[in-house]
Amino acid sequence: RKEVEQDPGPFNVPEGATVAFNCTYSNSASQSFFWYRQDCRKEPKLLMSVYSSGNEDGRFTAQLNRASQYISLLIRDSKLSDSATYLCVGGQGNTPLVFGKGTRLSVIA
């Protein structure tokens, strides 16, 4: 059973577009959720934490729906530099994070 599932994509969108990724998780005990970004052959970098109340950071908005056990990431006004793989992540306390396989985004000029 996969604990965190994401659509692998790729999502190919033009610059300026709005794109949304969803992710579902199966472990209802998960308490912490994050979106990480991973560029090709690089380490994952924390993009943002995900809170129940939703949170926004510039062009990025993250939402958590505990009842349906899904997490979303919305990117507005896409830039070429947003091209990367976006990893949905769940965790509990200091236990190891559980990573989805990632959704690949390509922003095209």
Added chain:
Amino acid sequence: NAGVMQNPRHLVRRRGQEARLRCSPMKGHSHVYWYRQLPEEGLKFMVYLQKENIIDESGMPKERFSAEFPKEGPSILRIQQVVRGDSAAYFCASSPPREVKGNEQFFGPGTRLTVL
């Protein structure tokens, strides 16, 4: 504040040799995690350590792999008698004590192991 440091960045070994991967966590971080990423695959948890203690090694193969985080010095992931299937990127992450903040983990640049 330096980030998580890993060395070497690239490591080439022949089958049967040993590989030693080192990780220094961020300053103030007491939790270290090792993950493995195969080409075109997601990150898979291997082992979670605190100073001088292995907390969770459920993701680590029982043979040939070992990890430590001594009182002084970096955390070490050791792979004995490497095989071609061990070729992967090995990432280390660290997080602060839980009472300081949640479990956001910060990753090092990784060690890319190639077994010939």
